[in-house]
Amino acid sequence: MVGGGQLARMTHEAGIPLGIRFRLLSDTPQDSAAQVVSDVTVGDYGDLDTLRAFAAGCDVLTFDHEHVPIEHLRALEADGVVVRPGPDALAHAQDKVLMRARLARIGAPAPRHRVVSDPADVLRFAEEGDGLPVVLKTARGGYDGKGVWVVRSTEDAEDAFRAGVPVLAEEKVDFVRELAANVVRSPHGQAVAYPVVESVQVNGVCDTVIAPAPGLSEELSARAQQLALTIARELGVVGHLAVELFEVRDADGSPQILVNELAMRPHNSGHWTMDGAATSQFANHLRAVLDLPLGDPRPRAPWTVMANVLGGDYPDMYPAYLHCMARDPGLKIHMYGKDVKPGRKVGHVNTYGADLADVRERARHAADYLRGTIDE
Amino acid sequence: MVGGGQLARMTHEAGIPLGIRFRLLSDTPQDSAAQVVSDVTVGDYGDLDTLRAFAAGCDVLTFDHEHVPIEHLRALEADGVVVRPGPDALAHAQDKVLMRARLARIGAPAPRHRVVSDPADVLRFAEEGDGLPVVLKTARGGYDGKGVWVVRSTEDAEDAFRAGVPVLAEEKVDFVRELAANVVRSPHGQAVAYPVVESVQVNGVCDTVIAPAPGLSEELSARAQQLALTIARELGVVGHLAVELFEVRDADGSPQILVNELAMRPHNSGHWTMDGAATSQFANHLRAVLDLPLGDPRPRAPWTVMANVLGGDYPDMYPAYLHCMARDPGLKIHMYGKDVKPGRKVGHVNTYGADLADVRERARHAADYLRGTIDE
Numbered sequence: 129m130v131g132g133g134q135l136a137r138m139t140h141e142a143g144i145p146l147g148i149r150f151r152l153l154s155d156t157p158q159d160s161a162a163q164v165v166s167d168v169t170v171g172d173y174g175d176l177d178t179l180r181a182f183a184a185g186c187d188v189l190t191f192d193h194e195h196v197p198i199e200h201l202r203a204l205e206a207d208g209v210v211v212r213p214g215p216d217a218l219a220h221a222q223d224k225v226l227m228r229a230r231l232a233r234i235g236a237p238a239p240r241h242r243v244v245s246d247p248a249d250v251l252r253f254a255e256e257g258d259g260l261p262v263v264l265k266t267a268r269g270g271y272d273g274k275g276v277w278v279v280r281s282t283e284d285a286e287d288a289f290r291a292g293v294p295v296l297a298e299e300k301v302d303f304v305r306e307l308a309a310n311v312v313r314s315p316h317g318q319a320v321a322y323p324v325v326e327s328v329q330v331n332g333v334c335d336t337v338i339a340p341a342p343g344l345s346e347e348l349s350a351r352a353q354q355l356a357l358t359i360a361r362e363l364g365v366v367g368h369l370a371v372e373l374f375e376v377r378d379a380d381g382s383p384q385i386l387v388n389e390l391a392m393r394p395h396n397s398g399h400w401t402m403d404g405a406a407t408s409q410f411a412n413h414l415r416a417v418l419d420l421p422l423g424d425p426r427p428r429a430p431w432t433v434m435a436n437v438l439g440g441d442y443p444d445m446y447p448a449y450l451h452c453m454a455r456d457p458g459l460k461i462h463m464y465g466k467d468v469k470p471g472r473k474v475g476h477v478n479t480y481g482a483d484l485a486d487v488r489e490r491a492r493h494a495a496d497y498l499r500g501t502i503d504e
Numbered sequence: 505m506v507g508g509g510q511l512a513r514m515t516h517e518a519g520i521p522l523g524i525r526f527r528l529l530s531d532t533p534q535d536s537a538a539q540v541v542s543d544v545t546v547g548d549y550g551d552l553d554t555l556r557a558f559a560a561g562c563d564v565l566t567f568d569h570e571h572v573p574i575e576h577l578r579a580l581e582a583d584g585v586v587v588r589p590g591p592d593a594l595a596h597a598q599d600k601v602l603m604r605a606r607l608a609r610i611g612a613p614a615p616r617h618r619v620v621s622d623p624a625d626v627l628r629f630a631e632e633g634d635g636l637p638v639v640l641k642t643a644r645g646g647y648d649g650k651g652v653w654v655v656r657s658t659e660d661a662e663d664a665f666r667a668g669v670p671v672l673a674e675e676k677v678d679f680v681r682e683l684a685a686n687v688v689r690s691p692h693g694q695a696v697a698y699p700v701v702e703s704v705q706v707n708g709v710c711d712t713v714i715a716p717a718p719g720l721s722e723e724l725s726a727r728a729q730q731l732a733l734t735i736a737r738e739l740g741v742v743g744h745l746a747v748e749l750f751e752v753r754d755a756d757g758s759p760q761i762l763v764n765e766l767a768m769r770p771h772n773s774g775h776w777t778m779d780g781a782a783t784s785q786f787a788n789h790l791r792a793v794l795d796l797p798l799g800d801p802r803p804r805a806p807w808t809v810m811a812n813v814l815g816g817d818y819p820d821m822y823p824a825y826l827h828c829m830a831r832d833p834g835l836k837i838h839m840y841g842k843d844v845k846p847g848r849k850v851g852h853v854n855t856y857g858a859d860l861a862d863v864r865e866r867a868r869h870a871a872d873y874l875r876g877t878i879d880e
Contacts, residue, residue, distance in 0.1 A: 141520040144513060144540050145778075147839025147851065164520050166542050320833075402521075406834050421830035428804060454797035457696075458782050463523025475523065 131192030132159030134464035135394045142410035153182045160464045176200045183209045190417045194221045212366040212417040213392045221392040225267040234362045240299040247285035253297040263298045264288040303374035308397035309356035312412040320425040321353040334396040337434040368413040370395035403460040403478040404432025429480035435491040437475040439468040440500035452494045507568030508535030510840040511770045518786035529558045536840045552576045559585045566793045570597045588742040588793040589768045597768040601643040610738045617674040623661035629673040639674045640664040679750035684773035685732035688788040696801040697729040703773050710772040713810040744789040746771030779836040779854040780808025805856035811867040813851040815844040816876035828870045
């Protein structure tokens with residue numbers, strides 16, 4: 129796996145029972161996954177020679193992020209390396225312009241969008257619809273709110289053009305809530321769909337995930353799962369695919385879904401599966417990229433809630449850790465081994481049970497207490 | 505953790521979400537746990553200097569087996585190393601004579617037993633009770649049926665005395681079945697008890713574990729849990745304690761329990777907890793030895809069945825692996841990264857659900873198929 133972040137850390141954890149040998153390419157020996165994996169290469173994923181040396185002897189190459197240059201992946205494939213997901217699929221997760229164009233061709237519902245050339249063109253895009261605000265996204269390089277701007281004036285629009293990459297304008301969707309449809313697909317086309325979840329974002333960062341999404345109709349849930357399975361098949365995704373969705377109301381008040389983003393790797397909206405599903409997203413991602421039969425994606429409890437633990441003002445979380453474990457013996461804590469910095473994702477907690485309000489409160493309390501924003 | 509076997513491998517897996525740094529002392533770099541842990545020292549646990557160098561900088565030392573000489577552990581404690589479980593407790597898991605004497609003092613029910621000096625004394629021991637057969641056990645060094653003899657004649661008795669260590673004679677218990685009561689205790693005395701399980705042994709090796717033990721009365725279950733908690737407290741155990749029990753019928757036909765063996769580490773009879781309990785034995789062992797509050801030991805499903813995967817005649821399990829995963833997407837496979845040798849424990853499978861017959865059949869099928877004793 130290329131990339132030493134928490135997704136690789138949790139993928140290694142899921143790989144241990146599968147009996148596989150896990151090799152990691154990490155930026156530093158201190159990265160989250162590098163702390164727990166035995167076979168670590170420290171190197172730059174942007175360097176083709178490093179990638180080539182790393183991939184030699186691997187049965188399959190997969191990723192904890194989407195930043196490896198596509199041309200390098202094509203070169204590795206030409207060498208005979210098995211790359212999953214492959215560059216043809218990954219290109220759509222790297223480039224939002226490409227993604228929007230491809231999804232439009234397969235009829236996936238999307239916010240109104242087009243490529244814009246300069247701030248004046250942003251205003252024209254706005255006037256073609258309901259006016260400002262609109263959302264600008266750089267085609268490449270964005271994640272967790274980075275590379276995304278909500279534009280309320282011409283001046284706001286200038287930042288997006290500074291990077292010199294194509295800029296996509298999208299209508300600012302007046303959504304009811306955000307959902308995610310997570311599916312896993314294997315090379316021979318087997319696929320599983322997890323229950324559709326509600327994802328609550330705060331300041332552009334995933335805060336809480338509720339599985340399944342409360343009050344979602346069976347019809348809309350099935351439509352979201354079908355959409356994600358179709359995207360996985362049409363784009364040739366192998367491994368875990370997260371389809372981030374907006375739930376909106378159409379003119380007559382009926383709920384509809386629009387595709388917001390794609391991620392072709394284990395995803396924050398799937399962390400609940402570690403304790404809440406029969407097979408976690410990490411285990412199924414590995415099973416998919418290794419072309420093993422996929423595991424049961426069904427939930428193990430009526431409700432599972434995931435809350436991200438963000439760093440707060442206290443670098444030492446240990447006392448809070450003790451308190452949370454003692455207060456709630458059923459709390460499932462997942463720490464990433466990262467130094468605490470304000471706002472940084474340093475872990476997550478999962479809770480599950482039959483009473484959603486209780487399950488949600490327990491997750492919320494633990495995440496807030498670990499961050500230090502509450503003290504009781 | 506001292507010892508690189510599958511218990512250490514699964515303990516590391518459980519330690520990743522806890523965010524701890526796990527250091528391993530392994531006999532070889534190929535040992536089951538050494539394959540997956542980042543911080544591995546290869547060395548001899550029987551050598552005090554090796555242990556000292558390994559323990560330097562560790563917050564706490566714990567074990568995947570009970571073979572580290574007690575005098576070394578006392579020397580480490582004198583150096584200031586935190587050893588959990590400590591030598592005073594571990595001595596009872598290493599020495600069956602000591603264990604029987606100590607359990608007798610705390611009133612734990614046991615098979616009739618005494619130390620015997622030679623084959624003639626074995627016959628006297630037999631005649632003091634119901635005659636032959638009787639069971640002989642070397643005080644130290646036995647596991648998985650090794651160091652244990654069922655004696656049906658004077659000649660049978662000779663083997664046990666060859667090692668030159670004290671020999672314990674025990675009545676051959678006419679048991680209904682074997683049970684295990686697993687508990688975890690922390691240094692400040694918090695303790696949790698897992699549901700009592702039925703353990704099915706084949707040729708002296710654990711074959712299947714059913715959680716909870718079918719048909720066990722609440723009264724006997726609570727008595728077994730209380731007994732294990734009492735043993736843990738009285739012996740000062742820190743970490744996971746497995747109390748292997750015989751279920752017998754007394755003269756008037758009432759079910760009773762007798763203590764067979766103790767293990768002070770994660771134990772085969774607790775592997776079901778990885779998929780069947782809110783907190784696994786491995787996570788709770790780590791929480792205990794690190795003096796973190798313990799996790800919920802309650803089951804997540806009405807029934808969980810664990811079946812050990814033993815090596816068969818086919819060194820390459822991969823095709824069988826594919827078949828089992830495809831046949832049963834809910835099957836939880838745990839492989840240890842070991843070379844397949846006939847009869848060797850190379851992994852285990854867990855299944856869970858509401859229908860015991862079905863859950864048991866699924867586990868049994870997978871274990872038999874992986875071993876190669878069935879082909880459909």
